[in-house]
Amino acid sequence: MADLKSAFLNVYSQLKSELLQDPSFEFTDDSRQWVEKMLDYNVPGGKLNRGLSVIDSYRLLKDGKELTQDEIFLTSALGWCIEWLQAYFLVLDDIMDSSHTRRGQPCWFRLPNVGMIAVNDGVILRNHITRILKNHFRGKPYYVDLLDLFNEVEFQTASGQMIDLITTLEGEKDLSKYSLQQHRRIVQYKTAYYSFYLPVACALVMAGENLDNHIDVKNILVDMGIYFQVQDDYLDCFGNPETIGKIGTDIEDFKCSWLVVKALEICNEEQKKVLYENYGKPDPANVAKVKALYNELNLKGVFEDYESKSYERLVTSIEAHPSKPVQAVLKSFLGKIYRRQK
Amino acid sequence: MADLKSAFLNVYSQLKSELLQDPSFEFTDDSRQWVEKMLDYNVPGGKLNRGLSVIDSYRLLKDGKELTQDEIFLTSALGWCIEWLQAYFLVLDDIMDSSHTRRGQPCWFRLPNVGMIAVNDGVILRNHITRILKNHFRGKPYYVDLLDLFNEVEFQTASGQMIDLITTLEGEKDLSKYSLQQHRRIVQYKTAYYSFYLPVACALVMAGENLDNHIDVKNILVDMGIYFQVQDDYLDCFGNPETIGKIGTDIEDFKCSWLVVKALEICNEEQKKVLYENYGKPDPANVAKVKALYNELNLKGVFEDYESKSYERLVTSIEAHPSKPVQAVLKSFLGKIYRRQK
Ligand SMILES: [Mg+2]
Ligand SMILES: [Mg+2]
Ligand SMILES: [Mg+2]
Ligand SMILES: [Mg+2]
Ligand SMILES: [Mg+2]
Numbered sequence: 036m037a038d039l040k041s042a043f044l045n046v047y048s049q050l051k052s053e054l055l056q057d058p059s060f061e062f063t064d065d066s067r068q069w070v071e072k073m074l075d076y077n078v079p080g081g082k083l084n085r086g087l088s089v090i091d092s093y094r095l096l097k098d099g100k101e102l103t104q105d106e107i108f109l110t111s112a113l114g115w116c117i118e119w120l121q122a123y124f125l126v127l128d129d130i131m132d133s134s135h136t137r138r139g140q141p142c143w144f145r146l147p148n149v150g151m152i153a154v155n156d157g158v159i160l161r162n163h164i165t166r167i168l169k170n171h172f173r174g175k176p177y178y179v180d181l182l183d184l185f186n187e188v189e190f191q192t193a194s195g196q197m198i199d200l201i202t203t204l205e206g207e208k209d210l211s212k213y214s215l216q217q218h219r220r221i222v223q224y225k226t227a228y229y230s231f232y233l234p235v236a237c238a239l240v241m242a243g244e245n246l247d248n249h250i251d252v253k254n255i256l257v258d259m260g261i262y263f264q265v266q267d268d269y270l271d272c273f274g275n276p277e278t279i280g281k282i283g284t285d286i287e288d289f290k291c292s293w294l295v296v297k298a299l300e301i302c303n304e305e306q307k308k309v310l311y312e313n314y315g316k317p318d319p320a321n322v323a324k325v326k327a328l329y330n331e332l333n334l335k336g337v338f339e340d341y342e343s344k345s346y347e348r349l350v351t352s353i354e355a356h357p358s359k360p361v362q363a364v365l366k367s368f369l370g371k372i373y374r375r376q377k
Numbered sequence: 378m379a380d381l382k383s384a385f386l387n388v389y390s391q392l393k394s395e396l397l398q399d400p401s402f403e404f405t406d407d408s409r410q411w412v413e414k415m416l417d418y419n420v421p422g423g424k425l426n427r428g429l430s431v432i433d434s435y436r437l438l439k440d441g442k443e444l445t446q447d448e449i450f451l452t453s454a455l456g457w458c459i460e461w462l463q464a465y466f467l468v469l470d471d472i473m474d475s476s477h478t479r480r481g482q483p484c485w486f487r488l489p490n491v492g493m494i495a496v497n498d499g500v501i502l503r504n505h506i507t508r509i510l511k512n513h514f515r516g517k518p519y520y521v522d523l524l525d526l527f528n529e530v531e532f533q534t535a536s537g538q539m540i541d542l543i544t545t546l547e548g549e550k551d552l553s554k555y556s557l558q559q560h561r562r563i564v565q566y567k568t569a570y571y572s573f574y575l576p577v578a579c580a581l582v583m584a585g586e587n588l589d590n591h592i593d594v595k596n597i598l599v600d601m602g603i604y605f606q607v608q609d610d611y612l613d614c615f616g617n618p619e620t621i622g623k624i625g626t627d628i629e630d631f632k633c634s635w636l637v638v639k640a641l642e643i644c645n646e647e648q649k650k651v652l653y654e655n656y657g658k659p660d661p662a663n664v665a666k667v668k669a670l671y672n673e674l675n676l677k678g679v680f681e682d683y684e685s686k687s688y689e690r691l692v693t694s695i696e697a698h699p700s701k702p703v704q705a706v707l708k709s710f711l712g713k714i715y716r717r718q719k
């Protein structure tokens with residue numbers, strides 16, 4: 036596993052140096068240094084789960100057979116494309132959310148001399164994906180399928196961002212815009228496609244599969260992605276800050292969190308008033324009132340119930356799948372997230 | 378011509394309504410309205426020269442033969458993809474430049490309720506290009522060439538933006554970072570590829586040509602694009618504000634304009650001091666000193682000389698091209714911009 040990760044990081048270095056020598060652009064020294072710094076700051080510093088899972092999934096699809104050097108390189112390159120996609124969205128998301136920190140360091144746009152140039156850096160990150168695909172997959176029979184896949188998933192992610200942004204704009208005026216249905220839609224589009232479906236879809240395409248024949252795999256992974264985001268919302272309030280590595284602020288930030296939509300769904304009129312009066316305010320006293328209400332409504336228990344039902348539903352769907360290797364891929368994903376504490 | 382433009386605008390309406398019904402995303406009423414408003418505000422309000430020239434170029438490549446309904450639709454759709462690309466870059470550029478107005482109205486991000494959501498709207502605009510291409514070109518033998526073309530040109534444009542942004546950051550501290558070579562590089566990447574090469578390349582691809590065989594066409598169009606931007610820089614200072622439709626502020630804005638790099642190249646030490654002391658300041662007294670220096674250096678004459686030499690060089694290159702229809706395309710472009718006053 037440590038080996039896999041260091042092999043994966045070596046591929047990052049190779050991809051980066053190709054991008055810094057791209058013949059389609061005449062780099063200056065300044066611009067080459069800028070891009071290198073921007074990449075090192077924003078691309079490889081996450082958990083790399085999405086990227087690594089392309090390699091894992093491909094191996095499982097190949098029935099656990101040892102991968103060739105070429106297969107390791109290509110699956111890693113696709114994994115990095117997903118990490119680049121994530122970096123692109125995170126750089127821009129932090130600007131839109133006026134965030135301060137990301138992965139334990141200041142957000143890229145907060146650095147002196149960067150500022151709004153970060154908008155274009157996001158665009159550059161996005162363009163690197165197509166450069167990487169062109170450099171390494173142009174001759175493959177599935178090249179156009181990869182382009183279509185990344186294009187569609189990017190579109191879905193951007194559309195999810197859009198409804199998140201618009202809903203928050205409206206929600207701040209009127210909490211009743213937040214609903215379970217709207218929450219599901221936001222997380223499905225903003226997170227699930229690129230975090231859960233995309234890595235497996237990349238592995239399937241590389242294994243020669245036609246994605247049109249795998250709508251059921253997509254549905255299961257999207258369902259899993261939604262469950263993952265509900266966990267994220269739960270942990271933001273009820274997780275251990277030392278374990279999750281940050282102090283949640285979803286209540287202060289007026290987030291359309293699963294907790295608040297669930298609370299809105301099950302509360303009585305009096306409790307609803309408490310939510311309307313206290314949700315989305317920075318004062319710890321307001322936050323405490325919201326948390327007290329969450330406890331009164333037993334949201335911990337409601338979540339635990341949601342978690343076990345989701346797990347059962349997912350296992351049933353997975354076991355209904357005709358292919359054992361595909362089942363193995365899906366079970367591996369589910370195993371990594373079920374009852375996670377961080 | 379009025380007919381052509383109204384047919385072109387009809388295609389916009391069709392493309393827009395397809396995008397608002399895209400089955401890859403579950404629109405809400407709010408988000409559908411948002412996208413429609415965003416598109417109408419940002420996409421069709423320009424001069425549409427780039428988009429219309431795809432149709433013109435394709436007709437010339439077909440030796441002036443009447444186009445079929447299908448050909449008119451498809452060339453228009455590609456033309457709109459270029460207009461969408463432009464809208465994407467302009468929406469983001471205005472954020473990065475803190476601009477106030479664009480095409481006679483407030484910049485999109487300046488509207489109340491939009492703000493930084495405009496960053497994601499830029500991303501949505503970019504994604505619409507791949508949706509349009511997928512909807513209308515997925516089955517064509519040249520589909521993958523179109524994707525590669527748009528991807529490469531977008532990468533070049535974003536890279537040009539990057540050096541523009543970085544150079545201005547450095548130039549504000551040290552004017553000597555501005556040079557003719559750097560100016561050429563910025564305008565070539567930021568403007569020439571998408572404004573001049575891309576429309577013709579789209580027409581060539583649709584006509585069944587392999588772009589690898591048309592490097593000379595690319596070079597001529599990029600050369601023309603650079604000349605076009607030099608004109609733009611010239612008119613910013615020496616054009617008639619009533620004709621060009623705005624009052625130029627390149628001097629105040631510390632722009633890496635052809636005029637300032639030319640002045641830096643030909644001035645003596647004393648004149649250089651004047652530039653260093655007065656360039657990039659908002660006070661009209663400083664601006665007046667820069668303009669006086671431009672006159673002292675006879676930049677009008679220097680520009681006229683540049684303009685006629687560029688014209689001769691371009692005509693020579695065009696006439697050396699083996700294909701008469703391609704010559705016609707290139708001459709048509711050149712005819713539209715030579716000695717333009719706006
Ligand atoms: Mg955020
Ligand atoms: Mg956000
Ligand atoms: Mg969260
Ligand atoms: Mg600008
Ligand atoms: Mg700019």
Ligand SMILES: [Mg+2]
Pocket residue numbers: 609610613
């Ligand atoms: Mg200008």
